[in-house]
Amino acid sequence: MTKISSIDECQASLSDWKVPTPPSFVHEPNPDKIYFVVEQSGPAHNTSESSKVNLKERRFICRATGYPNVNYRWLKNKRDFNLDNPLLSGRVTRIPGEGSFILSRLSIDDEGVYRCIAENGNGTAVDKEIHFIRTYMNLLRITQETLPVDFGEPFSRECEPATSVPKARAYWILMSGQNAERRNFQTINSTNVAINDQGTIFFQYVREEDNIPGFYYTCTSENVELKDYKFGYQFNFNVIRNPALRDSLKPYILPGSQYYSPKEMTVLKGESLELFCIVSGYPDYIPYWSKKDGQLDYSRISWNTNFNKSMKIDNVSFSDAGVYSCKFPNNDRMDKDFTVTVKAAPYWVSLPQNVNVSEHSNVDFNCNAAGDPDLTYEFYKNGQRIYNDDVKYIFVSRRLLIHDVVKGERGEGDNAVYQCRAYNEYGSLWANFYLNIQSFAPVILKGPGVVEAVEGQDAVFSCKAFGSPKPGIMWSSSIYLGEGSDRLHMQDQLDDDYIGRLTFVNVTKKMQGIFSCELENIYNRTKSDGELIVR
Structure with a gap:
């Protein structure tokens, strides 16, 4: 059995050895954009900043390591932003030991571009910019209209979203009741109805079933940051029967173009691509989608509630570039091709x-x-x-x-x-x-110490050091084992952990003695002794 103990008087502890280092950020990245709402906005009838999440106080994160200790400061719009400014009293909460802070009781004047600086005597780290943006969505006046429409005719209506930051998403739902507490909602789920990416609703042909008693097709605006919705224009139908159609639709109504995506589209890698082919007529004209010279990856495709009239590809990659087609059986004049180009915002490889x-x-x-x-x-x-x-x-x-x-x-x-x-x-x-x-003379962090071994076993001395440039290592002994002895293996350089080793193979009592590791670089040299005891 080999027993090791330390007798080295020159040893240093890693925890005692402070290596100067520049600042290095260790926090999770802040979002590029942080949205907030103000404590008090304009007249209640004009602007809404109600939110289902707390946006009335926001956290700015900044945390770095370095030695000596790191000092923090912030910029706003490229000027010093003093967190101790009396004007911010009661609004700023600092996080102890960090550069992070929480800003509350927010006002429009807080909008701007913020940036954290972490510095010590060894360098200055500059974090990425944070755009601090007030989010809001204007209220809409709900207006209702009953529209006369001929039975079997196509119909479309745009949805004008509320003014909003960020831009509101526009779409349609079925809603009953003006009173907020008594409203009921239904999704629109009809094979003859589709909604495009601009928020326009299309009826391929209008049926009496499209007029749902008590419900209105309602233009809806959604602010994704506020997690809030606003309702605007509403309509329902007065479906007018054409005597020529008698009690039902004709066997078919010739197709007509309602909405196609642009022939050429550019989408960014990682984002979503949605293509539309919406055609009026009866029966439902539902397209078949394909990709020329390629296969559709159905694991990333969704059809939403448009019944194949739109195809959405999530998490687009460069391989998704190419020509896509929507085809209508027996109606090739309605077929369309779309050329998709995939570009990419900058992303890290390493x-x-x-x-x-x-x-x-x-x-x-x-x-x-x-x-x-x-x-x-x-x-x-x-x-x-x-x-x-x-x-x-x-x-x-x-x-x-x-x-x-x-x-x-x-x-x-x-x-x-x-x-x-x-x-x-x-x-x-x-x-x-x-x-x-780093310009450091060699320091021995852990010397060889005393190694006890049983005769016939192997014994290993190790010497852990630090220095910059990396020190060279030499081993010396008080005994002579003979030139080129195959019973003694010496490392002539420190490994990646700055450890050098001396190995004795099949030890004998003649090998007992004092052994030394000597470290040297351009700044100095140092030595530590160890002893081999053979039992």
Whole structure:
């Protein structure tokens, strides 16, 4: 049995060894947009800010690690935003130990672009921008109308949504009753009815069953941030019988175009694509969907309640680009093709990584993002833009190369937090990554100690160290085992965990003695002794 104990007087604890590091954000990313409602808005009859979620106080998150301790500050619209400003008294709640805060009793003046800065003597990290936006939705006046429509005729009506931030989604439902407490709702679920992506309702042909006693087709606006709905224009039908049709529809009514999606459409990767082919006539003209030179992935396709008159593809990928067709059996003049192009807002392939190096190294940061169209890249140092000079800073597409790095104080050296911005017409990305230049003489964190082994066993000494540049390691002994002894295996360099090992194979009592590990780099050298005892 091998027994190990420590007698090294030079040992240091990892917890006692504080390595200076630049700030590095560790919080979950804030949303690009944070919506809020004000405590008091305009006249109640004009604007609604009622919400089923609490948007009257909002949290801004900022948390970073670094040594020495990190200091935080905030910008609003690129100017200092002092959380201790007396004008904010009673409205700001700080989160202890962080740069995070909660802002309450909100007003329109709080709108703006916010940004957190985390800094210490080793660099400045700049978080991405947060757009703080007031959300609201204007009230609508509910008006009702009964429309005379010939039996069997096509019909359509647009839904004008309420003025809203963000833009309200418009659609139709069936609703009865003007009193909010007595309203009843039904979804529209008829084979002869479809609603397009603009909120227009289409009847391929009007039947008497489309007039539902007590209910009105109701234009509805939804603000997804407020989780609120507003109701506007309502209609129902007075279906007029055409004597020529007698008691029923003709065997068929020739099809006519009501709504098609544009022939050419562009959709972003990761978003949804919805194509429409809505045709009037009787019986129901229901299209068959296909993709030329490809297969439809039905696991990502939904038909909503439009009975195949629309096809929605979720989570679009580049492979979804191509030509799609809607075809109507025996009515090829109504067939349509749609050419779909897939573009992409910037997205990360891999984030640039923090780097710890010694002076006079060369560093290569990779801001590995992708998008379509191709991305443009910008680089920053401590939040200030830097430019390609072909000497110190060299930009190669998405890579930042820094040559012969040197350490300096408060931004004078290359040790800093760097930022990358990657953008195209559909969006942008922002990332922080630091260059930490470490210049440390070797320190032994755990020496070889005393190793006890039974004769015939193997014994291993280990020496854990720290230093920058990484120290070289040498082993020495008070005994002589002979040149090229195959009973002694020495590591000539520290591994990735900064540990070096000396292994004795099949120990004998002649191997007892003092063994030393010696660490050296350009700044200094240090040594720690260990002892092998063979029983």
